[in-house]
Amino acid sequence: MIELKVNGRSYEVSADPDTPLLYVLRDDLQLNAAKFGCGLGQCGACTVLVDGAPTLSCVTPIMLLEGRQITTVEGLGSREDPGPLQRAFIEEQAAQCGYCIPGMMMRAQALLQRNPRATDAEIRAQLEPNLCRCGTHMRILRAVRRAATLMAGPASSPGTAVTPAAAGPQLDTPDTETGAQGDARSRPAYSERRERPER
Amino acid sequence: MSTNVSHKISRRAVLRGTGALVLSFSLSPGAWPYAGSGPQSARPKLPGNLGRNPLLDAWIRVDADGHVTAFTGKAELGQGIKTALLQVVAEELEVPFEQVSLVTADTSRTADEGYTAGSHSVQDSGTALRTAAAQVREILIAEAARRLRAPADQLRAVAGAVLGPNEARITYAELVSANLLHVEAQPTTKLKDPTLFKVMDRSVQRIDIPAKVTGGEAYVQDMRLPGMLHARVVRPPSYRAKLLQVDVGNIEKMTGVVQVLRDGNFLAVVAYREFQAVKAMRALSLAARWEESESLPKQARLSETLLGMPAQDQVILDKHDAAGGPSKTLEATYARPYLSHGSVGPSCAVAHLTDGVMTIWTHTQGVYPDRQAIAEMLRMPLDRVHCIHVEGSGCYGHNGADDAAADAALIANALPDRPVRLQWMREQEHSWEPFGPAMVAKVRASLDSAGRIVDWDYGVWSNTHATRPGPAGALLAAQHLERPFAPPEPKPLPQPEGGGDRNSIPLYTLPSAKVTHHFLHDMPVRVSALRSLGAHLNVFAIESFMDELALAAGSDPVAFRLAHLDDPRARDVVTAAADEFRWAARPTPAGGHGYGFAFARYKNLAAYCAVAMQVRVDRETGRTRVLRAAAAIDTGQVINPDGVRNQMEGAIIQSLSWCLFETVSFDATRITSVDWATYPILRFSSVPESITVRIIDRPGTPFLGCAEAGQGPASAALANAVANATGKRVRDLPLNAARVKATIGV
Numbered sequence: 008m009i010e011l012k013v014n015g016r017s018y019e020v021s022a023d024p025d026t027p028l029l030y031v032l033r034d035d036l037q038l039n040a041a042k043f044g045c046g047l048g049q050c051g052a053c054t055v056l057v058d059g060a061p062t063l064s065c066v067t068p069i070m071l072l073e074g075r076q077i078t079t080v081e082g083l084g085s086r087e088d089p090g091p092l093q094r095a096f097i098e099e100q101a102a103q104c105g106y107c108i109p110g111m112m113m114r115a116q117a118l119l120q121r122n123p124r125a126t127d128a129e130i131r132a133q134l135e136p137n138l139c140r141c142g143t144h145m146r147i148l149r150a151v152r153r154a155a156t157l158m159a160g161p162a163s164s165p166g167t168a169v170t171p172a173a174a175g176p177q178l179d180t181p182d183t184e185t186g187a188q189g190d191a192r193s194r195p196a197y198s199e200r201r202e203r204p205e206r
Numbered sequence: 207m208s209t210n211v212s213h214k215i216s217r218r219a220v221l222r223g224t225g226a227l228v229l230s231f232s233l234s235p236g237a238w239p240y241a242g243s244g245p246q247s248a249r250p251k252l253p254g255n256l257g258r259n260p261l262l263d264a265w266i267r268v269d270a271d272g273h274v275t276a277f278t279g280k281a282e283l284g285q286g287i288k289t290a291l292l293q294v295v296a297e298e299l300e301v302p303f304e305q306v307s308l309v310t311a312d313t314s315r316t317a318d319e320g321y322t323a324g325s326h327s328v329q330d331s332g333t334a335l336r337t338a339a340a341q342v343r344e345i346l347i348a349e350a351a352r353r354l355r356a357p358a359d360q361l362r363a364v365a366g367a368v369l370g371p372n373e374a375r376i377t378y379a380e381l382v383s384a385n386l387l388h389v390e391a392q393p394t395t396k397l398k399d400p401t402l403f404k405v406m407d408r409s410v411q412r413i414d415i416p417a418k419v420t421g422g423e424a425y426v427q428d429m430r431l432p433g434m435l436h437a438r439v440v441r442p443p444s445y446r447a448k449l450l451q452v453d454v455g456n457i458e459k460m461t462g463v464v465q466v467l468r469d470g471n472f473l474a475v476v477a478y479r480e481f482q483a484v485k486a487m488r489a490l491s492l493a494a495r496w497e498e499s500e501s502l503p504k505q506a507r508l509s510e511t512l513l514g515m516p517a518q519d520q521v522i523l524d525k526h527d528a529a530g531g532p533s534k535t536l537e538a539t540y541a542r543p544y545l546s547h548g549s550v551g552p553s554c555a556v557a558h559l560t561d562g563v564m565t566i567w568t569h570t571q572g573v574y575p576d577r578q579a580i581a582e583m584l585r586m587p588l589d590r591v592h593c594i595h596v597e598g599s600g601c602y603g604h605n606g607a608d609d610a611a612a613d614a615a616l617i618a619n620a621l622p623d624r625p626v627r628l629q630w631m632r633e634q635e636h637s638w639e640p641f642g643p644a645m646v647a648k649v650r651a652s653l654d655s656a657g658r659i660v661d662w663d664y665g666v667w668s669n670t671h672a673t674r675p676g677p678a679g680a681l682l683a684a685q686h687l688e689r690p691f692a693p694p695e696p697k698p699l700p701q702p703e704g705g706g707d708r709n710s711i712p713l714y715t716l717p718s719a720k721v722t723h724h725f726l727h728d729m730p731v732r733v734s735a736l737r738s739l740g741a742h743l744n745v746f747a748i749e750s751f752m753d754e755l756a757l758a759a760g761s762d763p764v765a766f767r768l769a770h771l772d773d774p775r776a777r778d779v780v781t782a783a784a785d786e787f788r789w790a791a792r793p794t795p796a797g798g799h800g801y802g803f804a805f806a807r808y809k810n811l812a813a814y815c816a817v818a819m820q821v822r823v824d825r826e827t828g829r830t831r832v833l834r835a836a837a838a839i840d841t842g843q844v845i846n847p848d849g850v851r852n853q854m855e856g857a858i859i860q861s862l863s864w865c866l867f868e869t870v871s872f873d874a875t876r877i878t879s880v881d882w883a884t885y886p887i888l889r890f891s892s893v894p895e896s897i898t899v900r901i902i903d904r905p906g907t908p909f910l911g912c913a914e915a916g917q918g919p920a921s922a923a924l925a926n927a928v929a930n931a932t933g934k935r936v937r938d939l940p941l942n943a944a945r946v947k948a949t950i951g952v
Contacts, residue, residue, distance in 0.1 A: 022481065033480070034436075034479055034480050040420075040421035045882060046484075049883060080420065100412060101415075102418055103600060105418035106598075107550045109419070135890050139550070140599075142856035143855070143859075144893040145893065
């Protein structure tokens with residue numbers, strides 16, 4: 008038995024010691040966020056944090072992880088109470104199929120924990136190992152920048168203008184704060200901006 | 207117009223007399239796009255896919271508590287279709303968005319809407335749901351009118367209730383009764399005036415994203431059924447490989463292994479835990495001995511190979527109008543390699559045989575055709591096979607989804623009463639998915655002395671772009687069985703949508719033009735539908751060549767296109783993209799910077815799209831960096847503007863990946879691009895600094911779809927920008943660093 012600390016809880020795991028962490032997270036702990044993408048450490052879909060560092064869980068056997076602090080997207084918040092990074096991804100609608108997104112989020116989380124004022128170039132460099140096939144990159148970058156601002160708090164907003172708004176989300180103006188919570192069903196976000204041809 | 211023909215006079219009478227707040231639109235074939243006419247060919251055509259099941263309660267149901275459930279045969283593929291369809295229903299039915307839920311593609315619950323493909327979902331299912339919702343609203347108003355003894359035109363639907371004189375209010379829940387909605391749709395519909403929209407044409411947040419960013423159960427990969435086993439297949443190492451021998455004795459003894467299956471060339475392992483299945487798969491792979499044979503063409507001479515293959519020629523355009531004499535003639539050949547769908551999550555399915563019914567949870571694009579193929583493969587009656595769509599990783603066309611569903615079904619068939627989850631490995635997805643076909647296009651055109659195109663001759667060489675299920679032989683597992691099913695005969699998809707010849711007819715005004723589709727029957731490499739089908743290469747070729755002609759004519763690329771475009775919506779989208787990009791104010795290309803523009807109307811009948819791009823080419827390395835892109839799109843009536851933007855941004859970035867980096871590689875026997883190291887795609891360092899999308903809204907016009915409008919224009923805009931930056935034209939995709947460097951010759 009190997010003891011794993013995941014999202015602040017301890018688990019006794021009976022899987023073979025050579026089992027990559029990803030399979031234990033998904034099958035033994037029934038955590039969905041970390042995804043199987045390649046099993047080769049090439050795509051980043053399985054990224055989690057180990058002691059705060061982004062780690063490819065598909066190629067990291069659990070025998071190396073005893074006593075280490077493992078964090079997955081489930082550790083960032085919940086659907087009912089999403090954390091800043093989760094809120095930012097919802098507010099920026101930063102997903103198409105979304106399969107790569109948890110890996111993106113964990114790699115971004117590692118950067119923002121270390122440097123909440125990361126520049127655009129630093130965010131891009133940080134996310135370089137992670138693949139997105141839908142082409143959601145622009146939104147992922149926006150979401151990470153927004154998360155940085157949310158984490159920094161309202162008093163020290165760097166760069167982009169982000170101000171809390173009572174109105175619903177204005178998705179068409181990406182740099183406007185929305186105040187939306189996780190459940191789009193209960194808080195539909197409307198936008199008024201429409202463009203029409205001149206004629 | 208035949209839209210007033212009806213068989214159900216009473217219902218039609220009810221529908222006709224109501225609705226102060228709604229407009230009546232004539233639904234003629236010219237006004238709305240029609241898809242499959244379904245079973246009621248003798249009846250008037252119904253809008254969208256409504257004819258596939260004309261019963262209103264096949265699409266919309268209202269519960270006794272007032273909750274509305276909508277049913278679509280289309281599937282969420284990450285394009286945001288669930289949210290868009292809910293917006294449509296909420297709007298027309300006059301119910302709050304959050305009171306509507308949606309059931310998607312399921313062979314026991316939803317209409318057969320074929321495949322979720324071709325940017326058709328909003329056009330076909332959205333139109334059907336919109337029509338059904340509007341008719342349901344009018345039925346509810348009519349029922350309220352009957353109960354209140356008030357004229358229907360004094361009633362209106364608001365927030366899930368019908369309001370009448372003297373503050374009368376009856377909720378939908380109170381109005382519905384057993385069979386009220388169990389009636390056939392009528393040919394005329396009172397659709398809501400777009401100026402009154404409250405939910406449509408708004409950027410409603412997608413309903414699927416919260417679960418996806420919080421670790422919710424969002425994908426078929428996340429399914430866990432009680433007692434579920436994990437399976438892996440071992441695929442042959444190459445297309446024609448035959449299994450000579452495999453000793454499974456040691457594998458059956460491995461920890462956790464439940465069963466090893468062999469049927470002809472089909473091999474699979476089943477274990478209690480997923481990683482046990484992976485380890486057993488690896489051992490089984492090492493234990494299997496295969497006989498392989500060479501069957502693949504020389505990759506270095508792919509274009510020549512395609513041009514030399516026997517072709518079935520179809521002339522799809524041949525017109526000869528009077529024009530000025532040619533003063534300059536240009537010709538060029540363009541090509542693309544085989545392209546991988548490259549889903550980030552390998553294909554997956556869960557199957558469960560119980561009580562003689564095979565249930566398969568799959569991320570297929572077509573639950574009904576997949577069911578048909580799997581039933582045939584298993585030799586089971588159709589009604590004993592049940593396919594339910596559950597989201598997977600984005601597919602972008604026909605990837606391994608259907609094959610994985612078949613694999614899971616075949617394995618579950620051997621293990622009754624045990625749910626089986628099967629997922630492919632990365633190398634299986636990369637080497638066995640059906641690729642987007644390699645293609646070649648040759649074009650020759652002449653300009654008159656005034657710089658106008660006077661003749662045009664275009665030919666495109668391509669395999670089919672559709673080898674999807676329906677027949678069992680389309681499934682890999684079925685092909686690999688001891689009693690194999692033969693792959694179906696490849697066929698060209700017909701115009702006007704076309705397959706390899708999709709968008710091969712330019713939308714430009716050309717006095718004389720000939721377009722030939724050279725359909726290649728033989729398929730040395732497994733191919734099928736990749737997002738936008740032949741439109742990708744055809745628009746790349748046509749729009750690259752338009753730039754070459756503009757240069758020869760001494761014209762600005764945008765002005766040259768406008769000079770040959772009559773369609774006002776096409777002109778608007780070109781003008782809007784040029785304006786969004788500030789095309790007229792762009793600097794003279796210098797320092798490796800270049801500017802490119804391209805336009806197409808997808809399938810010549812769907813969304814209009816134009817893209818402008820700025821690149822910087824590093825002359826030392828040949829590497830192209832896209833700095834910014836600006837796009838304009840006219841997708842008809844917009845449902846969710848942010849959803850359109852998301853699709854357009856994705857189309858542009860995915861196309862940059864195809865065109866800058868991607869090539870399926872192979873030797874004489876095997877596919878050799880088997881992972882992300884051997885099949886590199888775009889990463890963040892190649893993402894543009896900015897992408898902006900301008901949407902031209904066309905309220906009240908038919909939905910045109912948007913998911914595949916951008917690939918062709920984005921690809922050609924890139925090539926045109928590279929040519930503008932370097933002064934040299936690269937006509938073979940991908941425009942990778944090595945090829946650009948070789949072309950500019952530094």
